[in-house]
Amino acid sequence: MAWKRLIPTLNRVLVEKIVPPSKTNAGILLPESSTKLNSGKVVAVGPGSRDRSGNVIPVSVKEGETVLLPEYGGTQVKLGDKEFFLYRDEDILGTLHDK
Template sequence: MAKRLVPLLNRVLVEKIIPPSKTNTGILLPETSSKLNSGKVVAVGPGIHSKEGKLIPVAVKEGDTVLLPEYGGMEVKLNEKEYHLYRDEDILGTLHD
């Protein structure tokens, strides 16, 4: 049975997107080309409560592609895959086509 991590509070579980190192025709790409630190949201927590007791939901949802800070987040290995856990406020934005 595969384990599933459900984040608590305002945390977001992200699988980082690794850009390809080669084109479809086999040309090697330099590491610096289009190095955008992004990831796919795998799971989100319910949010946090304000001082007044009102629930403030997480700003992103499962399946969103997000822009991540260069540093931060906690690395988590689950079912032989590597994920990162971020607080909602640490995510810089969402990416759209």
């Protein structure tokens, strides 16, 4: 697992984007607009940032969570044959849950 070599610093989050399927199981091609949801799986998180008093403010997401990402932003990182993105904790729009 190449991502274990990179541990984010401060309040950064390492995300692997989820690529939605471009066609259904029956072979029907889906339009690009219907697969537009920009989401990813959190692979690693940093320890958090510090406030003025020196207290650690933990990152709001955990490893393994599915998050909603902004359309633009993030720093692209290529590790091995996989592509990941680094985001600051405050740039992540929210978490996605089943029901």
